[in-house]
Amino acid sequence: EKCPLAFWTVYHHLCSEAAGGDQTEEDPSQRLCREGGGGAAAGRPPEAEERPDLSQASVSNGSDSESGKELVELKVIWNKNKYDVKFRLDSxxxxxxxxxxxxxxxxxxxxKxxxxxxxxxEKTxxxxxxxxxxxxxxxxxxxNDVLAVNTPKEAAQQEVKAEENKKEPLCRQKQHRKVLDKGKPDDVMPSVxxxxxxxxxxxxxxxxxKSGGKVRLTFKLxxxxxxxxxxxxxxxLPMGSIKNVVSEPIEGHEDYxxxxxxxxxxxASYYWVYWVPTQYVDAIKDTVLGKWQYF
Incomplete structure (x- = not known):
């Protein structure tokens, strides 16, 4: 049992003597050594050889084959393009x-x-x-799109500011004075x-x-x-169609x-709005001109 090669050698010798010693058949010990000594060469029956453990086989559940995470099918829409995306629900x-x-x-x-x-x-x-x-x-x-679109806008904005510096404050000009003299609207939003x-x-x-009528601004992002x-x-109005945005504090009411x-x-194409709360001025400019502001 501990030395199968020795057993087969003695067995072959006895068989050779019984047959008259004239055997040319290959020595079983040599055949076993030539085959690598595995399986039966190690003294084990073929049925005792190692077989793969099927209990360890993995089974796909049809979701994410790499991580097993649950997927959700999304339609991502950007700039008139649509993308069908499968994405992890816990991302x-x-x-x-x-x-x-x-x-x-x-x-x-x-x-956005x-x-x-x-x-x-931060949420999944x-x-x-x-x-x-x-x-x-x-x-x-x-x-690239921002550089192509915003560079002319920034140049135009600088030119407008330069012109404004040469003039008297906007809120003192006659066309604006007739609206501002009406005073602050009763339902004006609070300012900070x-x-x-x-x-x-x-x-x-x-x-x-500019005609003194009530107006509201809605940003459909x-x-x-x-x-x-x-x-x-x-x-x-598409935001890309708006060439520029200008603003100035109202004298005596600088919080608007x-x-x-x-x-x-x-x-002549300027659309004027009066009594805009000062805390929203920068966010309005950045949104309309294509610059995102995070606070």
Whole structure:
């Protein structure tokens, strides 16, 4: 049992003597050594040889073959392009931004990702109840697009500022004075001086336009539009069509601004809005001109 080669050698010798010693058949010990000494050469029957342990075989459950995580099917929409994406349900909004970057080339910092409002980066898709077939809206421009579009806007803005410095303050000019002399609207939104805030989720209201009528501003980020609404109608303007935004504090009420959106090539195309709370001024400019502001 401990020395099978010796056993086979003696066995062959005895068989040779019984047959008259004239055997030319290959020595079994030599054959066993030639075959590597495994299995039967180690004194074990063939059925005792090792077989794979089927109890350790893995079974795919049809979800994520690499990690076994549950997937959700999304429709990512950006710039009239649609992408069908399968993504892990327990991934965060920040992870999804990285995926969108790989699809579109948009850097995460320049993405506004919308799902029932602005998508929170720190929460998982499961936590915000994303389901199969959900539409994810993405707003933003690539770095090259921003450089191509914003450089002329910045140059125009600098030219306008230079012209403004040569003139008397806007709030003293006759065309603005007739509106400002009406005083602050009764339903004007509260202002916070010396503070910058993100745009609120509700429209900015309680302001006047150049004719003294009430006006409200609604920022539709998922559509990349600014809605300017009055009692008579609502103008829906693509943000890319707005050439410039200018503003100036109102004398005696520096916590409010007068602001204009340039809709055409000349100053005659300015749409003026009065009594804009100062905390939203920078956020309005950055949103309309394509620069995202985080506070």
């Amino acid at each position: 965060t909004g920040a992870d999804l931004k990285q995926k969108i970057h790989s699809l579109t080339g948009l850097p995460p910092a320049m993405q 990702v919308m799902f029932k409002g602005l998508l929170p980066e 898709l499961r936590e915000i109840k994303v389901t199969n077939g959900a539409k994810i809206m993405v707003v933003g421009s690539t770095i 001086k010396g503070v910058q805030e993100r745009l609120p989720t509700v429209p900015l209201s309680g302001m006047y336009n 998922e559509q990349d539009q600014l809605w300017i609404g009055t009692k008579e109608r609502t103008e829906k 601004h007068m602001m204009a959106f340039q809709l055409g090539p000349t100053e």
